[in-house]
Structure formats: C-alpha cells, structure tokens
Amino acid sequence: MDLNLDAPHSMGTTIIGVTYNGGVVLGADSRTSTGMYVANRASDKITQLTDNVYVCRSGSAADSQVVSDYVRYFLHQHTIQLGQPATVKVSANLIRMLAYNNKNMLQTGLIVGGWDKYEGGKIYGVPLGGTVVEQPFAIGGSGSSYLYGFFDQAWKENMTKEEAEQLVVKAVSLAIARDGASGGVVRTVIINSEGVTRNFYPGDKLQLWHEELEPQNSLLDILNAAGPEPMAI
Amino acid sequence: MTFTIPIDNGDALKNAETDSQRTLYPYVTGTSIVAIKYKDGVLMASDMGGSYGSTLRYKNIERVKAIGKHSLLGASGEISDFQEILRYLDELVLNDNMWDDGNSLGPKEVHNYLTRVMYNRRNKFNPLWNTLVLGGVKNGQSYLGMVSMIGVSFEDNHVATGFGNHLARPILRDEWHADLSFEDGVKLLEKCMRVLLYRDRSAINKLQIAKITEEGVTVSQPYSLKTFWEFQAFHNPTAGAQGSW
Numbered sequence: 027m028d029l030n031l032d033a034p035h036s037m038g039t040t041i042i043g044v045t046y047n048g049g050v051v052l053g054a055d056s057r058t059s060t061g062m063y064v065a066n067r068a069s070d071k072i073t074q075l076t077d078n079v080y081v082c083r084s085g086s087a088a089d090s091q092v093v094s095d096y097v098r099y100f101l102h103q104h105t106i107q108l109g110q111p112a113t114v115k116v117s118a119n120l121i122r123m124l125a126y127n128n129k130n131m132l133q134t135g136l137i138v139g140g141w142d143k144y145e146g147g148k149i150y151g152v153p154l155g156g157t158v159v160e161q162p163f164a165i166g167g168s169g170s171s172y173l174y175g176f177f178d179q180a181w182k183e184n185m186t187k188e189e190a191e192q193l194v195v196k197a198v199s200l201a202i203a204r205d206g207a208s209g210g211v212v213r214t215v216i217i218n219s220e221g222v223t224r225n226f227y228p229g230d231k232l233q234l235w236h237e238e239l240e241p242q243n244s245l246l247d248i249l250n251a252a253g254p255e256p257m258a259i
Numbered sequence: 260m261t262f263t264i265p266i267d268n269g270d271a272l273k274n275a276e277t278d279s280q281r282t283l284y285p286y287v288t289g290t291s292i293v294a295i296k297y298k299d300g301v302l303m304a305s306d307m308g309g310s311y312g313s314t315l316r317y318k319n320i321e322r323v324k325a326i327g328k329h330s331l332l333g334a335s336g337e338i339s340d341f342q343e344i345l346r347y348l349d350e351l352v353l354n355d356n357m358w359d360d361g362n363s364l365g366p367k368e369v370h371n372y373l374t375r376v377m378y379n380r381r382n383k384f385n386p387l388w389n390t391l392v393l394g395g396v397k398n399g400q401s402y403l404g405m406v407s408m409i410g411v412s413f414e415d416n417h418v419a420t421g422f423g424n425h426l427a428r429p430i431l432r433d434e435w436h437a438d439l440s441f442e443d444g445v446k447l448l449e450k451c452m453r454v455l456l457y458r459d460r461s462a463i464n465k466l467q468i469a470k471i472t473e474e475g476v477t478v479s480q481p482y483s484l485k486t487f488w489e490f491q492a493f494h495n496p497t498a499g500a501q502g503s504w
Contacts, residue, residue: 122339122342125339125342126339126342129283129339130283151317152403153285153286153311153316153337154287155285155286155287155289155337156337156339157287157309157337157338157339158287158339158342159317159319159320159338161307161317161319171314174316247386
C-alpha cells in the first residue's frame with residue numbers, strides 16, 4: 027500500500043486557462059509523448075465540449091479523451107433537454123463527476139473554460155482526485171510547475187482579450203522552454219459572448235528565452251554572412 | 260448518483276478487483292483545522308490552502324462551511340472527498356427541511372451521521388480521506404467534535420487536526436478555559452494558527468475564522484497574520500559557531 031503522499035504523478039503537457047474582462051482564453055502546448063518519444067508534435071489538447079465550453083486536457087491522453095468524450099455526450103443531451111446552451115459550471119461538474127468517481131483509475135488533470143450568459147467567462151480546475159476549483163486563472167500539466175512564480179507576478183484582474191492571450195502564449199512558451207514533456211506549437215482558444223476563436227502559434231514564431239538562439243537554415247549562412255571570416259584568427 | 264466508466268474486457272475477475280475501490284491516496288489536501296468552544300458557541304479556524312504534494316497549489320479554498328442552521332464543518336485532508344461530503348450533507352439537510360416540521364438537524368445529529376459515513380467507508384477499505392471537525396450550537400448547548408478517516412469520533416472543548424494536534428493542542432490545553440470571550444477566543448486561535456504558519460510546511464498565510472452561536476454562522480473574510488522574525492538569534496545564527504545553522 028504505497029501512500030505516495032509527497033510526490034504526485036508528473037503529467038506531460040502545459041495547459042492554461044485565464045479569465046479576462048469578457049470571456050476566457052485557454053492555452054496549451056502540442057506535445058504528446060510515449061516515454062521519451064514524441065508521438066504527436068502537433069496535438070490539439072483543447073477539446074470542445076459544447077459551442078461555448080472547451081476543456082484543456084493533461085495527463086494520460088487516453089483518459090482525458092474518454093472523459094471529454096463522455097462529457098460531450100452528456101452535455102449534448104443536457105442541451106437538448108434544457109433548450110439552451112449548457113453553463114460552464116454544469117460542464118465542470120460533469121467532468122468532476124467522472125474524475126471523482128473513477129479517481130482510482132484515471133490519471134488526468136483538466137481545465138474547463140467557457141462563457142455562458144449567466145456568469146460570463148469562467149475557468150474551473152479539476153486536478154487529480156476530482157476536486158473542482160473555480161479560479162480566475164488555472165494552470166496544469168507538468169509544465170505548470172515552471173509557471174507558478176510567473177503567474178504570481180504577471181497575473182492581474184480585468185485584462186483585455188489581447189493582454190490575456192499574450193499572457194497565455196508567453197506562459198506556455200516559457201514552460202515549453204523548460205519542460206521536456208511540453209513542446210511544439212502553442213494553441214489558444216478564446217471564448218466570449220461573440221463566439222470562439224482558435225489561434226495557432228508555431229514554435230519558431232515564439233519569443234526567444236535564455237540560452238535560445240535565433241533559428242537558422244544552415245551554418246553556411248552564418249559563415250557566409252558579412253564581416254571577417256569567423257574561423258580565421 | 261455515480262457514473263463509473265464500464266470496462267468490458269471480458270475479464271470479470273480482474274474487473275471486480277478494480278471496480279471495488281480500494282484505499283486511495285490523497286491528491287489535493289487541506290492542512291490543520293483548530294476549533295474551540297467559547298462563551299457564546301464555537302470558533303473554528305483554518306487556512307485557505309490546498310496543497311498538491313509539496314506544492315502550495317490552491318490558495319483560495321474554503322475549508323469551513325455552514326451546515327444547516329446549527330453547525331459548522333471544517334475539513335482537513337483530500338478536498339475532493341470534502342466536496343463529496345458536502346454533497347451528502349446537502350441531501351441530508353434537504354430531506355430534513357422537507358419534513359417541514361419545525362425541527363432541524365443539530366450538531367450532534369450531523370456529527371453522528373458523519374461518524375457513520377466515515378466508519379462504514381473505512382470498513383470497506385475505501386475511506387474518505389479527511390479529518391472532520393463539527394461544531395455547533397442548538398438550544399443554548401455548544402457542541403464540538405471530530406471524526407477521523409478511520410471513523411474515530413469524539414467530543415471535546417477544543418480540537419485540532421493534522422499538525423494542529425501536535426502544535427496547537429498543547430497551547431489549548433494550557434490556555435483554554437470555559438467562558439472565553441469572543442476576543443480572547445480569536446486571540447487564542449490566532450496564536451495557534453501563527454505557530455502552525457511558522458512550523459507547518461503546508462500552511463499558508465491566508466486564514467478564515469468562523470463563528471457559530473445560537474444566532475447563526477459567520478465566516479470571516481480571508482486575512483493574513485503578522486509574523487515575528489526579529490529575534491537576535493535569527494539575525495546572526497552562526498555567530499557562535501561558523502558553518503552551523
């Protein structure tokens with residue numbers, strides 16, 4: 027009976043959800059790994075549940091997919107019965123129901139984010155174990171370890187849509203720089219009263235961080251550049 | 260109402276093993292709760308932290324909640340199990356209200372219900388990983404009790420969970436007395452919470468103190484405690500012995 031109280035399972039991925047003045051911005055990296063191999067370098071970890079609610083998936087790819095599939099199915103029926111779009115809170119609670127009741131078998135941390143007419147933009151974190159926590163912003167996945175300090179410093183309330191998205195892209199990019207289990211592109215999804223916008227930021231278009239160099243086509247281009255030969259004394 | 264994902268791999272024997280849940284481990288946990296009886300009722304203090312292993316991940320979790328009209332429930336341990344317990348109690352209070360007979364569940368009854376739930380889960384090797392503190396006032400009678408994840412249940416004038424057992428209870432044994440005023444009670448709890456802040460790694464400096472009296476429940480706004488670091492010995496700890504700590 028291994029109690030394992032101090033070391034939670036590390037989860038591949040960086041996922042983020044941020045509220046702003048009018049909606050939410052969800053962000054994620056795109057790396058799916060099996061052991062040390064990158065099985066998919068362009069995965070889409072931000073999955074649609076309804077027209078107005080999306081979920082960021084981390085941890086086991088299989089577990090997070092099956093949970094989101096079930097919840098999408100339940101929400102579809104719920105929407106038909108209700109006669110109007112499902113709320114973010116209901117979506118989060120369905121995720122919680124599955125996560126909590128199957129806590130022994132599932133290994134997935136999720137961030138539910140969306141917009142509804144009653145509460146506006148909302149973010150709910152559902153970590154391992156099935157706790158639900160409503161938060162102004164949430165971070166998850168193994169890459170999130172490197173972002174706690176960043177968000178403590180950089181987060182502020184009532185950001186604009188542009189500020190919020192920039193924050194998310196910067197954060198995922200920083201996490202990718204340090205977390206081996208995160209990488210690829212940064213995907214964002216913005217949800218507000220007007221609808222949903224998907225954005226795509228390829229790895230080579232992101233800002234460079236410490237010890238990162240400007241990508242080149244070849245060494246030959248550097249050698250042939252203007253100035254004295256770099257190899258000459 | 261639960262929904263477990265059905266696994267159909269044809270292996271009923273193996274499924275039986277995983278279907279019935281066994282002893283788990285906690286993921287998101289709350290640390291100590293400290294509570295005392297005082298003149299008008301019960302005071303209960305907790306911080307607002309939810310730890311994830313050694314990371315102080317969530318800093319806005321309310322771990323003390325009002326139950327019905329006469330009780331306060333504080334929980335340490337796994338937060339998802341606490342949330343589930345709150346759902347059970349919601350149903351209990353709802354059914355109690357539906358009788359519409361003028362009676363309402365008192366702290367003794369809620370404590371008893373929780374004890375049964377915790378002990379029965381323990382017997383099935385599937386505990387709710389919490390230590391619960393139940394305080395309340397009904398008909399002028401103050402009540403304060405505790406239930407652990409293995410079903411151990413008792414009442415006392417002052418209780419504490421987790422680290423609080425080791426750090427807060429000695430202070431309470433020394434300084435608690437009957438008929439504490441509200442101010443003295445709060446100061447006593449704050450003394451305990453400050454020590455916990457110094458010495459419990461999973462404590463955060465953001466706490467709430469909840470009060471329950473015959474009139475009802477009040478949960479304070481979140482606030483932080485000042486800490487003291489100006490001991491001479493803290494300024495120069497290695498003066499007497501270089502390389503020591």
